[in-house]
Amino acid sequence: MDSLTLILILPLLGAILLFFSPKNYATLSLLHVAVSAVTSLALLFNVSKVLSSGTFYAHDKFLFLDSLGCVFLVLIAVTGFLVNLYATHYMKWELEEGHVNLDSLRKYYALSHVFIFTMTLSVICNNVAFMWAAIEATTLSSVFLVAILKDQKSTESGYKYIVLCSIGLAFALYATVLLYSATFAEIKDGETAMLWTGIMANAKNLNPDVAKLIFVFALIGFGTKAGLAPTHTWLPDVHAQGPAPISALLSGVLLKCAMLALFRYYAIAAQATGMEFVQSVMIVSGLITLFVGGIFLIRQHDVKRMFAYHSIVHMGVIAFALGVGGPFGLFAAIFHCLAHSFTKALAFCSTGNIARIYGHKDMSKMGGMIKIAPVTTMMFGAAVCSLVGVPAFAIFVSEFNVFVGAVNSGQYFSVALFAIALAIIFIADFSHFNLASFGEPKGAVVHNKEMSILENLPLILLCALIIIFGVWHVDNFYTLVENGVKIITGELL
16 A cells, blocks of 8 residues: 555544544543544655655556645644644543533544545645545535534534635636646646646646636635635634634644645646736735734634634735745745644644633633743743744744745835734734733633643644744755745746
8 A cells, every 4th residue: 555545544544443432531532642643653754755755646646745745744744633632631621511522522533534634635636626626525524523512603603614615615616627628628638637747747838818717716716715815704703613623723734725725726827827927916815815814803802713813814924925926935935834834723722721711712801811821821922922923933934035035026015015914913913912911810710720731732842843943944844845836836846
């Protein structure tokens, strides 16, 4: 069995095993962590294969893994494992509060691994039709996780999620059909015309006008799933209402899988039409998303909705980076996916702790968290610092590269608007952080003590990662990102 097939089979086997496991918290949690660990190790093994020998294929090129895809496998492996580890403690609290029962917990753990399977498939699928289907499947596998608590708000947000994302992805399906038709008209080979690598190799021969239309439809479709404005409206409700670990996976990993699909269509369109068109479109999309997300962010007092709008903002950052283009902009776009993944996983896991402490998510009614739970406060603060681009945190690296790329290419007006948007977000975030962390509690405190070290371990590890990637040049990962830039520009296939 090849290694690409293995990373698809492992989470599915884990899901089946968990689904038929006895209704015992300790057994279910141990199996959940074990399956997640084995899957993550298998994913990282495939990444190491690409680092040592380059792109490889399976099943007549139906599956493939290149350096660009490796970046996203790292997210699934690392973020996925740490969030799943945190979930064992979080779901224990939900059990104790009576929000879920052991049957729901078993389904939650099983579906988590189905979710991992669909995201992995979307990354390694070379066939563009199946890549689209895998991204659609991520919606179907995660909607039940969003609504696992079965209350009215989470159920309504689940319906909103599946309806809006499915409508949005219909545009991406149309883009996929057009792409196949345009490529087949050129090369007369139906099999090659379905493979991203085959399309990319022949992209310069595509009709530029058709390629522009394809890219616009892909942007609407995959942009809806990624949370780009104005098709972002599902995201705040879903991220705010789902359990904290699912919000972490949705924001930290799922949005990036949709972005990867957009990267691949961006690369095709750039080859067919030249960089100017795709950069112009992405600049506009990025700025709209930044300001829409930033304006709504200011008004939030619900800590999870605040971070949900941050997801929109940072998808805008990635879009803007693609608009800047060039080696700095493309590097920033890819690197930001990793930086944002670790940061948002830390942010949403922190909200899980915060909700347990106060029994609610309203920051205006919190206060005094630094005295009650100093470690959680530090983790919360680290997430905020990274999200606003404070130096020595991972997101600073990508945002700095965006500024350098924009200035080098003479995009002064655009970068000025970018800076204004970031300044608004900076002020909003630290005012929210101050509101929750300092002063005196403004209401009842349900859990008046810090979580244990074991409960906080996933948060501490995520915090360490965002600092490591903010301070050190991690050679292997930088190699993947730099090769990813070459793949997007057509220099490396």
